[in-house]
Amino acid sequence: MNYRIAAIPGDGIGVDVSVEARKVLDRAAELNGFGLEWTEFDWSCERYTSTGTMMPADGVEQLAAFDGIFLGAVGFPGVPDHVSLWGLLIPLRRAFAQYVNLRPVRLLPGTTSALAGRSADELEMVIVRENSEGEYSQLGGRHNAGRPDEFVLQESVFTRVGVERIIRYAFDLARTRTGRVCSATKSNGLIHSMPFWDEVFAEIAAEYPDVHSEQCHVDALAARMVQQPDRLDVVVASNLFGDILSDLAAAVTGGLGMAPSGNINPPGEFPSMFEAVHGSAPDIAGQGIANPVAQVLAGAMMLDHLGETAAANAVRAAVERVLAEGRVATPDLGGKSTTAELGTAIADAL
Amino acid sequence: MNYRIAAIPGDGIGVDVSVEARKVLDRAAELNGFGLEWTEFDWSCERYTSTGTMMPADGVEQLAAFDGIFLGAVGFPGVPDHVSLWGLLIPLRRAFAQYVNLRPVRLLPGTTSALAGRSADELEMVIVRENSEGEYSQLGGRHNAGRPDEFVLQESVFTRVGVERIIRYAFDLARTRTGRVCSATKSNGLIHSMPFWDEVFAEIAAEYPDVHSEQCHVDALAARMVQQPDRLDVVVASNLFGDILSDLAAAVTGGLGMAPSGNINPPGEFPSMFEAVHGSAPDIAGQGIANPVAQVLAGAMMLDHLGETAAANAVRAAVERVLAEGRVATPDLGGKSTTAELGTAIADAL
Ligand SMILES: CC(C)[C@H](C(=O)O)[C@@H](O)C(=O)O
Ligand SMILES: CC(C)[C@H](C(=O)O)[C@@H](O)C(=O)O
Numbered sequence: 001m002n003y004r005i006a007a008i009p010g011d012g013i014g015v016d017v018s019v020e021a022r023k024v025l026d027r028a029a030e031l032n033g034f035g036l037e038w039t040e041f042d043w044s045c046e047r048y049t050s051t052g053t054m055m056p057a058d059g060v061e062q063l064a065a066f067d068g069i070f071l072g073a074v075g076f077p078g079v080p081d082h083v084s085l086w087g088l089l090i091p092l093r094r095a096f097a098q099y100v101n102l103r104p105v106r107l108l109p110g111t112t113s114a115l116a117g118r119s120a121d122e123l124e125m126v127i128v129r130e131n132s133e134g135e136y137s138q139l140g141g142r143h144n145a146g147r148p149d150e151f152v153l154q155e156s157v158f159t160r161v162g163v164e165r166i167i168r169y170a171f172d173l174a175r176t177r178t179g180r181v182c183s184a185t186k187s188n189g190l191i192h193s194m195p196f197w198d199e200v201f202a203e204i205a206a207e208y209p210d211v212h213s214e215q216c217h218v219d220a221l222a223a224r225m226v227q228q229p230d231r232l233d234v235v236v237a238s239n240l241f242g243d244i245l246s247d248l249a250a251a252v253t254g255g256l257g258m259a260p261s262g263n264i265n266p267p268g269e270f271p272s273m274f275e276a277v278h279g280s281a282p283d284i285a286g287q288g289i290a291n292p293v294a295q296v297l298a299g300a301m302m303l304d305h306l307g308e309t310a311a312a313n314a315v316r317a318a319v320e321r322v323l324a325e326g327r328v329a330t331p332d333l334g335g336k337s338t339t340a341e342l343g344t345a346i347a348d349a350l
Numbered sequence: 351m352n353y354r355i356a357a358i359p360g361d362g363i364g365v366d367v368s369v370e371a372r373k374v375l376d377r378a379a380e381l382n383g384f385g386l387e388w389t390e391f392d393w394s395c396e397r398y399t400s401t402g403t404m405m406p407a408d409g410v411e412q413l414a415a416f417d418g419i420f421l422g423a424v425g426f427p428g429v430p431d432h433v434s435l436w437g438l439l440i441p442l443r444r445a446f447a448q449y450v451n452l453r454p455v456r457l458l459p460g461t462t463s464a465l466a467g468r469s470a471d472e473l474e475m476v477i478v479r480e481n482s483e484g485e486y487s488q489l490g491g492r493h494n495a496g497r498p499d500e501f502v503l504q505e506s507v508f509t510r511v512g513v514e515r516i517i518r519y520a521f522d523l524a525r526t527r528t529g530r531v532c533s534a535t536k537s538n539g540l541i542h543s544m545p546f547w548d549e550v551f552a553e554i555a556a557e558y559p560d561v562h563s564e565q566c567h568v569d570a571l572a573a574r575m576v577q578q579p580d581r582l583d584v585v586v587a588s589n590l591f592g593d594i595l596s597d598l599a600a601a602v603t604g605g606l607g608m609a610p611s612g613n614i615n616p617p618g619e620f621p622s623m624f625e626a627v628h629g630s631a632p633d634i635a636g637q638g639i640a641n642p643v644a645q646v647l648a649g650a651m652m653l654d655h656l657g658e659t660a661a662a663n664a665v666r667a668a669v670e671r672v673l674a675e676g677r678v679a680t681p682d683l684g685g686k687s688t689t690a691e692l693g694t695a696i697a698d699a700l
Pocket of ligand 2: 085089243277538539569
């Protein structure tokens with residue numbers, strides 16, 4: 001079996017960590033009797049600077065036939081974020097109906113939590129983030145630009161289809177885990193979108209009487225991730241809330257350097273896309289000090305998605321073994337190793 | 351000097367903690383030679399249940415002549431939050447142009463942080479939350495209700511006036527503190543509102559060359575509050591971001607039981623309103639176990655606002671002394687004392 005993978009290393013440390021993650025994934029493939037056939041795309045802020053676009057006009061079509069997309073991080077000083085992200089990451093998420101952004105976090109062996117007195121088994125959860133609509137919308141604009149009475153409108157869009165499918169995904173996932181779902185809401189402040197979200201959540205919850213469901217305002221939920229993270233397992237959230245809560249969940253477990261992310265098209269009509277939760281971190285780019293673990297774990301999620309569960313598990317086990325030993329660790333993990341040394345160590349641990 | 355204060359104990363533990371906070375404030379007034387003349391209003395979910403409205407139609411006029419408003423918490427099961435909050439709390443914030451929601455947090459003596467290895471001097475910051483517009487707007491609605499193609503729009507509104515004044519307030523405040531301001535943004539996801547916010551932030555920052563300014567995406571900022579809280583002092587944020595970040599800031603310091611909040615009308619044309627950050631917690635209401643410290647500290651903020659700085663400082667010192675001793679502590683603080691015992695201990699410590 002040969003899988004065709006589109007690699008978009010992107011910008012900054014996205015490039016650094018992608019190289020190492022591919023090294024690990026290639027080794028896992030070799031050992032598990034399948035092949036990964038990589039095609040690399042230079043879509044990035046660098047490309048934008050020289051050509052004026054983040055990707056070619058037919059970018060989406062070029063990717064459509066791949067079995068998976070492996071994305072580094074995107075973003076670079078000088079290119080406004082709303083240009084770089086809305087010219088690549090966000091259009092891909094939408095064109096390929098990757099309406100689930102799956103962000104599992106847990107405290108890995110050999111790493112410590114920022115929280116006091118929490119053990120690994122208390123710190124394991126998954127954020128199921130809506131990834132196609134919600135607060136991230138192109139609708140809106142500016143009125144009276146440049147005048148004292150200037151104002152801006154920004155529209156959020158929540159469709160029944162969009163809300164139902166993400167919540168149903170969360171309940172299905174909960175059945176394979178602890179059987180608990182918590183929905184992030186803010187119906188006391190956002191009086192149109194969130195009461196609707198809550199209504200759909202209640203409808204779907206009724207279809208899953210075996211799953212324990214609850215809802216929590218996003219402000220209280222953020223506090224709870226710090227004060228009682230052990231009481232959370234599957235957290236389902238809108239695009240913006242999921243964005244915030246998943247960074248926070250990463251921070252209370254092993255940090256951003258450890259958190260992978262899958263942009264999933266559940267029906268499999270289109271390719272899914274895998275990336276680290278962290279950004280391109282231009283300040284440390286190219287220095288060989290970025291932690292490649294998040295990108296490697298994103299690769300493991302990609303292998304899961306391709307059905308290569310044994311290889312995916314092997315990659316995760318290799319990561320855990322190397323971290324537990326602590327011999328090879330990048331600066332954020334308290335060590336002095338380079339990105340390449342950690343990548344190699346994980347590949348060798350396979 | 352006699353100050354006229356409107357007391358709205360509200361619902362649940364709002365009532366429990368307000369009684370104790372008033373006990374402390376009355377004692378502080380007595381000792382500092384001024385008077386607090388309280389007028390109580392029963393505006394609450396209970397009132398809604400019997401009369402159909404949270405407050406009377408002329409509620410705003412009734413409060414307009416007071417020197418301050420002292421609010422417990424609002425909210426009760428059976429009354430939807432968007433009814434209870436938009437029928438009382440939010441209209442008051444807006445009618446009285448309380449456009450600043452000031453939320454200072456710090457780790458108090460005798461309490462411990464949820465974060466590992468952080469000392470009190472690393473955990474002190476203030477969230478300056480926009481309190482009159484932004485994501486909390488009445489604009490929006492539902493299309494195709496009940497049909498499969500149903501969708502909801504929710505509008506956010508950012509005005510130049512609104513954004514300028516909150517950011518300017520944050521910079522002025524920073525001058526009286528460490529001289530550092532961090533702005534919460536999300537211009538990479540929300541491409542209308544947040545680029546505008548950033549633009550205004552940059553303009554105002556240029557007026558304050560002596561203040562160190564930076565901006566941070568709200569997702570990364572949430573992570574930073576957990577991983578590097580010591581690098582934050584004044585954080586300025588939109589209504590929703592400020593809501594989330596202030597609960598989080600409370601959680602990483604002493605918890606929600608400790609966090610006060612002032613809804614401030616800076617020009618002083620209208621009364622300002624002081625409340626705890628926590629909610630009405632119906633599950634523990636009336637049991638006498640709620641921690642009154644947040645409400646007491648909200649009272650100290652009110653005294654500050656009235657210009658009674660000596661009394662305000664005395665209240666804070668009394669709180670610190672009682673907490674440091676640890677003899678009288680409510681269950682959330684690891685003790686067995688009642689709300690009233692803690693209230694009395696603080697009043698006596700004055
Ligand atoms: C109750 C709710 C509407 C309110 C808010 O979000 O403003 C509360 O969470 C707060 O922080 O004061
Ligand atoms: C870069 C940004 C647009 C993106 C998002 O908010 O979706 C990122 O923060 C993420 O979480 O994937």
